[in-house]
Amino acid sequence: MHVIRLKPLREFASRHPPAKAPLDAWYAEACRADRASFADVKATYGSADLVGGNRVVFNIGGNKYRLIVKVTYRSRTIYVRFVGTHADYDRSYALHVQRIQGRFASGDARFLSTRLLRSPAHCWPPQATPGVRQ
Numbered sequence: 001m002h003v004i005r006l007k008p009l010r011e012f013a014s015r016h017p018p019a020k021a022p023l024d025a026w027y028a029e030a031c032r033a034d035r036a037s038f039a040d041v042k043a044t045y046g047s048a049d050l051v052g053g054n055r056v057v058f059n060i061g062g063n064k065y066r067l068i069v070k071v072t073y074r075s076r077t078i079y080v081r082f083v084g085t086h087a088d089y090d091r092s093y094a095l096h097v098q099r100i101q102g103r104f105a106s107g108d109a110r111f112l113s114t115r116l117l118r119s120p121a122h123c124w125p126p127q128a129t130p131g132v133r134q
Contacts, residue, residue, distance in 0.1 A: 001071075038054075053070065054070055068081045069081060
């Protein structure tokens, strides 16, 4: 697979020297890999999590660091979105949740229509599924 946007990896490794070896190992393995789906990623990295939008979170260096990438399986590309310490990840995730809760509480119709009602699973009233008895 082709890894795009290596600058965040290099910059983080220069600020956190103990992260260099685990990030280099992840990069070398990612370049050699040929994955067709998240299931292939999960088979190799049992701790990897799918966080939506084909974004995958990897625990790097014994769970000291987090790496978030966006994977396009069809074109076999990996785009680095975030690399940081576990604490950095927790802080950024907490801010993201607060932003979402603030939008939801304020009744931002644009947020509700684009985020919550995008998939059929969130439609109200519930739709009958063909072939399934209610």
